[in-house]
Amino acid sequence: MSAQSENFSSAIDPVKLDKLAEVAIKVGLQLQPGQDLVMTAPSQALPLVRRIAAHAYKAGAGLVTPILSDEGVTLARYENANAESFDRAAGWLYEGMAKAYGENAARLAIAGDNPMMLSGQDPDKVARANRAQSNAYKPALEKIVSFDINWNIVAYPSLAWAKLVFPNDTDEVAVKKLADAIFAASRVDNDDPIGAWREHNANLRKRTDWLNSHSFSALHYSGPGTDLTIGLADEHEWAGGAATAKNGIVCNANIPTEEVFTTPHAYRVEGTVVSTKPLSHNGTLIDDIQVRFEGGRIVEAKASKGEAVLNKVLDTDEGSRRLGEVALVPHSSPISKSGLLFYNTLFDENAACHIALGQCYAKCFVNGTKLTQDEIAARGGNKSLIHIDWMIGSDKIDIDGIKPDGTRVPVFRKGEWA
Amino acid sequence: MSAQSENFSSAIDPVKLDKLAEVAIKVGLQLQPGQDLVMTAPSQALPLVRRIAAHAYKAGAGLVTPILSDEGVTLARYENANAESFDRAAGWLYEGMAKAYGENAARLAIAGDNPMMLSGQDPDKVARANRAQSNAYKPALEKIVSFDINWNIVAYPSLAWAKLVFPNDTDEVAVKKLADAIFAASRVDNDDPIGAWREHNANLRKRTDWLNSHSFSALHYSGPGTDLTIGLADEHEWAGGAATAKNGIVCNANIPTEEVFTTPHAYRVEGTVVSTKPLSHNGTLIDDIQVRFEGGRIVEAKASKGEAVLNKVLDTDEGSRRLGEVALVPHSSPISKSGLLFYNTLFDENAACHIALGQCYAKCFVNGTKLTQDEIAARGGNKSLIHIDWMIGSDKIDIDGIKPDGTRVPVFRKGEWA
Ligand SMILES: [Zn+2]
Ligand SMILES: [Zn+2]
Ligand SMILES: [Zn+2]
Ligand SMILES: [Zn+2]
Structure with a gap:
């Protein structure tokens, strides 16, 4: 076994992972019949990507298009590329995403990257790459921040992230613990996650109503x-909890959310x-x-x-x-x-x-x-x-x-x- | 361990896999300093995707953008989607690729999908999806078939493919055998793959010269x-072997090639x-x-x-x-x-x-x-x-x-x- 293919996804409760996918589609996005979905995710999150695709199609999705990033490919750049490479970004891809959002595709992002992925890299290269990336991403990001379409972020417990949060546990236990923490925070560790989110959204609504009234x-x-x-x-x-995007769809952009x-x-x-x-x-x-x-x-x-x-x-x-x-x-x-x-x-x-x-x-x-x-x-x-x-x-x-x-x-x- | 994360990539000789990546970049594409690369691949091929990214950056690549497909996501569609879904395709993505090729990005495709992936699915859905996909892919494909840019296809021995070619072997042995067959056919099972390709291209050139002279x-x-x-x-x-794309770069579009x-x-x-x-x-x-x-x-x-x-x-x-x-x-x-x-x-x-x-x-x-x-x-x-x-x-x-x-x-x- 190579380390790269061993990600301890078997340590993750498959029933709760499926519920997380269902909540992402039904609460996070309220994906509409016929609506396309663009899903960005790190490659380690494929087990969740697949479950989300299944729930999206069950909800009547048009087409689900995953755009997968990969830590190994990112690091191959930092380890081998010319300095000039770090000013480049995939503008064509982000312009395309912006076009998809312009045609009412929903957007789902899976968070699960190794938070320390770039910690050993030259900060100048990181800053240049981030700036180029941010500029290229602008047309797509603008449609997200201006809430043109329903969007959502959920998390997947990848191994490197789990080891950072639980450094003293074995790989397998760390993944299980982070998975359980994600499931609890995302309110899928109960029999009726959809109901739990309905109640949570109502509580947050009380707070925002009070603040707005003042x-x-x-x-x-x-x-x-x-x-x-x-x-x-x-x-x-x-704002807080559920909100209505410009395309008229009520969604929960962040799972979890308490703010x-x-x-x-x-x-x-x-x-x-x-x-x-x-x-x-x-x-x-x-x-x-x-x-x-x-x-x-x-x-x-x-x-x-x-x-x-x-x-x-x-x-x-x-x-x-x-x-x-x-x-x-x-x-x-x-x-x-x-x-x-x-x-x-x-x-x-x-x-x-x-x-x-x-x-x-x-x-x-x-x-x-x-x-x-x-x-x-x-x-x-x-x-x-x-x-x-x-x-x-x-x-x-x-x-x-x-x-x-x-x-x-x-x-x-x-x-x-x- | 879930079956999905076990792909027996450890059965693949890492030295030869790296040589295959090097041949893809140096012979297949002759990727130029500063040139961007768009790489399509099934998710199982990530070990090769990463090695190719490394060699691309060593050769001075601008940006390498992998676009990964996934069998699990594809099957989630066939198992769950409405009939109408099968008329949809990611036009925005292929238009974007066409734009990248229009700006001189090279294109590399890794073949390694399970050839029987869709064998159990409704042929009408398969035909509809293929037609929608072909239409959407047109702008990008036209730049490839008209040889606007240097492009290349190489293969990765994914498990499902290996089991189809070697049905009587264990998973691990099947992957090893298919890997070795790919390495041999791709001329990377020797000390000087680049030299071997130079000689092979010269031999194919003799044949095309003779045919063209008649x-x-x-x-x-x-x-x-x-x-x-x-x-x-x-x-x-x-034609046969190495050829010159419209952007002036000599490349070997297919690895292997004997025709x-x-x-x-x-x-x-x-x-x-x-x-x-x-x-x-x-x-x-x-x-x-x-x-x-x-x-x-x-x-x-x-x-x-x-x-x-x-x-x-x-x-x-x-x-x-x-x-x-x-x-x-x-x-x-x-x-x-x-x-x-x-x-x-x-x-x-x-x-x-x-x-x-x-x-x-x-x-x-x-x-x-x-x-x-x-x-x-x-x-x-x-x-x-x-x-x-x-x-x-x-x-x-x-x-x-x-x-x-x-x-x-x-x-x-x-x-x-x-
Ligand atoms: Zn906040
Ligand atoms: Zn914030
Ligand atoms: Zn042919
Ligand atoms: Zn042909």
Whole structure:
């Protein structure tokens, strides 16, 4: 046996894996009869890719097109390619995806890459490749962030990821543990996952309704090392759980999800904030982030680990020093209670209140999916090639909502809904 | 261990696999510094995909983009999809590929699918899916058949294919035997594969030079059940081995290859011919084909096995009852001597003289890569969505070349060069 063909997929409960696929299609996408599906995934996730394809076709899908990436091919590039190669990207592929989304194909991404895949590689090459990739991906990403079509991300417990989360277990046990953690967080470890998601979406809806009814103009965070006022974008709207894409389909873009979130004002953030969990970015762990905002812009940034990578990220483009998302997650969220660091934003962002550098989401505005890019910018929505979430919540954080007249309303106390 | 993750890739000699990858890049494609590469492959072939990516980057490739298909996803469609799904194809993906080839990306395809993958499926669904796929693939295929860019096909010994060729061996032994057969046929089972290909290309060149110097207007085949005159296209040119693509790069499109071949005249084929080896087409074995041509068109077709599938193929479009290729392969070719039926045209067509139904190759005309579609048609070149080779050679076949003045020159006697 070669190591490459041994991925311990047999350690993964096949019934729950099938339920995860069903939830991705029926809850995540609500894939419609006749709708095409473009599915991106790492090659290790093929067992889930196949189950999702089956459920997509059972739901009446037109055509399911998997686009598989492969760690071995990616590393072959870093190990062998000329420097010039790292400025290249598959523009033809992403333009094609954009075309498919333009023709109403749904999009499903499976997260499962080795978070440390590029940790041993030249950071300059990584940065060049990311920039080229981000630029090429733009036409497709724009259709996703502006929510033109129903889309969804789910996770698959690949071996390298499992070993990072559970370094002290055998390969097989690590895969089983990560699989079970994914299944629990994705609410497929029960008899009625569809029902469980219905209830969860209703609970998140109560929170967003409450926040929207208050029309806060800013949030103020206080805690150890943090004294931060985040102005919210004009006509922002709080979202969370199920949402309706421009094509009219209600979907859950992230599985799992525990957050309610909205768009901060790109020019109205003031004060200091510290991270409360490490951020895993392209194979680098960035820890103990401390930043200071002035006029919405990060003017000072430090980190105890990964500071160089953090600064590279901040220098990506005009919008990478400003915020595109603010999200509330109670400290008692199931993912937080698992106590695990997943090294993957899809999970880690659901363990604590967080903010994101970079691109905002159109859907976090009143009638947001109908707004143009210019209208979004006029309301304070940020624009960037990046969208990087990092955790600022803990059981020591208090948050107040501030109304336009200055009235303060408790939102969080000691990390929980007030 | 699940069966899906066990593919016995460890039974494959890693040194020879790496040499195969090197030959694909250096001989098959002669990939140029800075040139991008689009690589299609079944997911089982990932060990070869990774080695090819490494050699591509060592040769200075721009970007290598693998597009992986997966048998499990394909079968999930046949088992679960609505009938309407089978009329759909990923046009956006193939248009994108065409764009990449238009920007001078090279194309490499790895053959290794289970030849019987679709053998249990509804033939109507298979036919519908193939038609939709062929139509969608057209823009990309046209750039390949008109030889706009350097392209190459190599093979990978996937388990299902190996078990079909070696049904009486264990999985592991079957994979090892098919791997060794592929390595031998691909001339990588020696110390200097690049040198071996140089010599082989020179030998094929001698044959094509001789055939081109005679300017035959037709070939006449005689043997048991066969009395066939194949008129050759006006200004046809014999090709074989290395050839120059329109982008100026010399490449070997097929690895392995033993044939010399040219374009027959779509309207000048008369007589009867029988197949000498079974044809494996989309999971169906078609055996003992007997057809009669009139004015280049097949007017009668029989087969002892798979006759219904054969007739479906012939009804694909206008050009599917006419010939697009005629190829000469001595009965003593190494692949013929192996005695194996590979159930794969890339190999089986190199075991015997063959003809192909359907699309012709532009490069098999004098200055062919500069001709328009109309000019090719005017010279007798056939046009079709299909190109299906089948074997008509054996040690009992004699072939004469017929010059425009009626002079006959022996070309083959008892299956060997005369
Ligand atoms: Zn978030
Ligand atoms: Zn986010
Ligand atoms: Zn041929
Ligand atoms: Zn052929």
